[in-house]
Amino acid sequence: MNYFEKTNDEKKIRLYEIMLTSRYFEEKVNEMFMKGLIHGTTHLGLGQEAGHAALSGALCKEDWILPTHRGHGHFIGKGGSVYSMMAELLAGSYGIDKGLGGSMHMTDVKNFNMGSSGVVAGAVPIAVGMAFAMKKQSKDNVVAVCLGDGAFNQGMTQESLNLARVWEVPVVFFCENNLYGMSAPASKFVAGDITKRAGSYDIRAVKIDGNDVIEVYNAVSEAREYAVSEKMPYFIESKTYRWLGHSKSDLRKYRTREEEEYYKNLCPVKRYEEYLLNSGILTEKEIQVYHEKAQQEILDAVSFAEKTRGNILTLEEAKKYVYSGGEDR
Numbered sequence: 001m002n003y004f005e006k007t008n009d010e011k012k013i014r015l016y017e018i019m020l021t022s023r024y025f026e027e028k029v030n031e032m033f034m035k036g037l038i039h040g041t042t043h044l045g046l047g048q049e050a051g052h053a054a055l056s057g058a059l060c061k062e063d064w065i066l067p068t069h070r071g072h073g074h075f076i077g078k079g080g081s082v083y084s085m086m087a088e089l090l091a092g093s094y095g096i097d098k099g100l101g102g103s104m105h106m107t108d109v110k111n112f113n114m115g116s117s118g119v120v121a122g123a124v125p126i127a128v129g130m131a132f133a134m135k136k137q138s139k140d141n142v143v144a145v146c147l148g149d150g151a152f153n154q155g156m157t158q159e160s161l162n163l164a165r166v167w168e169v170p171v172v173f174f175c176e177n178n179l180y181g182m183s184a185p186a187s188k189f190v191a192g193d194i195t196k197r198a199g200s201y202d203i204r205a206v207k208i209d210g211n212d213v214i215e216v217y218n219a220v221s222e223a224r225e226y227a228v229s230e231k232m233p234y235f236i237e238s239k240t241y242r243w244l245g246h247s248k249s250d251l252r253k254y255r256t257r258e259e260e261e262y263y264k265n266l267c268p269v270k271r272y273e274e275y276l277l278n279s280g281i282l283t284e285k286e287i288q289v290y291h292e293k294a295q296q297e298i299l300d301a302v303s304f305a306e307k308t309r310g311n312i313l314t315l316e317e318a319k320k321y322v323y324s325g326g327e328d329r
C-alpha cells in the first residue's frame with residue numbers, strides 16, 4: 001500500500017525537516033570534532049538520513065525505538081531536542097543524559113527512545129524482550145530496533161530473530177545496510193543475502209532503497225501495521241551508505257573516493273527535495289527557508305551547549321546514576 005501518499009503535506013514536510021536537522025546536526029558535530037571541541041568519539045550517519053527520518057516518522061509516539069551507535073538522526077526523528085543532544089556531546093549536565101552518556105548513549109525515554117549503544121547488536125535481544133512484554137500487556141505498539149550489516153551476523157541477532165518468530169512478538173528489525181562494518185566491506189563478511197537469511201526464520205522480510213525516504217516510509221508503515229495486527233516480527237533491510245568514515249579516526253583507506261562520489265550522488269535529501277518541488281508541496285524559496293531554519297537551530301543548539309557546558313555533575317551526583325553496588329560506590 002502507498003502509505004506515504006495517504007499522509008498529509010504537514011507530515012511530508014516533517015520528514016524533510018528531520019532529514020535537514022539530522023544533516024546539519026551531524027555536519028556541525030563533525031566540524032566540532034575536527035576542532036577538538038568534543039571529546040571521545042562519535043559515529044555519524046551522514047548520507048543515511050532517509051532511514052533516520054522515515055523509520056521514526058512512520059512510528060507512533062508510543063512505539064519504542066532502539067538505535068545503533070549511529071543514532072543522532074533517530075533521536076531527532078523521535079522528537080528529541082537538538083539542544084539537549086548537543087549539550088550531551090559537550091558533557092554538560094543539561095545534556096539529555098546529564099552529560100554521562102555522550103554520543104553513543106543518547107537515551108530519551110520520554111520520547112520512547114531506549115537509547116543507542118556501543119555494543120554492536122546489543123539492542124536486538126533487548127528489543128525482542130520489550131516486544132514480548134508489550135504483547136503480554138496487550139499494547140497496540142511496536143518496538144523498532146536498528147542494526148547494521150555487521151550486527152546482522154552477531155549470534156545474538158540470529159537468536160533474536162528466531163525467538164521473535166517463535167514468540168510471535170511485534171518487533172520491527174531495521175537493518176541499516178551501509179555496506180561496511182568498520183573498515184570491512186559487507187561483501188567480505190556477510191554470507192548470502194541478509195533479507196533472505198532473515199526470511200529463513202519464517203519472518204516477513206523486505207529489501208528496500210534506504211536512500212529513498214518515501215520507500216522507507218512505506219516499508220516501515222507496512223511493517224508496523226503488520227506487527228501490530230498480527231503480533232508478528234517484520235524485517236527490513238534498508239540499503240544505504242555512510243558518507244564518512246566509521247568513526248572519527250577512520251581515514252577510509254579501504255575504499256575509493258570515486259565510490260563515495262557515486263553514493264553521494266544518491267543523496268537522500270536532494271532526492272526528496274526533487275519530489276517536494278515536482279509535487280508542488282514546496283517551492284525553491286521555501287526549501288531555502290527550511291535549510292536556513294535547520295541551520296539556525298543547530299547554531300542555537302551549539303551556543304546553548306557551549307554556554308552550559310561548565311555545569312557538570314559533581315562526583316557525588318554522578319554516582320547516583322551508577323547502577324552497580326559495592327563498597328566504593
Ligand SMILES: Cc1ncc(C[n+]2csc(CCOP(=O)(O)OP(=O)(O)O)c2C)c(N)n1
Pocket residue numbers: 068070118119120121147148149150151152176178180181182246
Ligand atoms: C559486541 C561488539 N563487537 C565489536 C564491536 C566493535 N565495533 C564497533 S562498530 C563495529 C561495526 C559495526 O558495523 P555495522 O553493524 O554494520 O554498523 P555501522 O557501523 O556500519 O553502522 C564493530 C565491529 C563492538 N562495539 N561491539
Ligand SMILES: [Mg+2]
Pocket residue numbers: 148149150176177178179180181182
Ligand atoms: Mg554497516
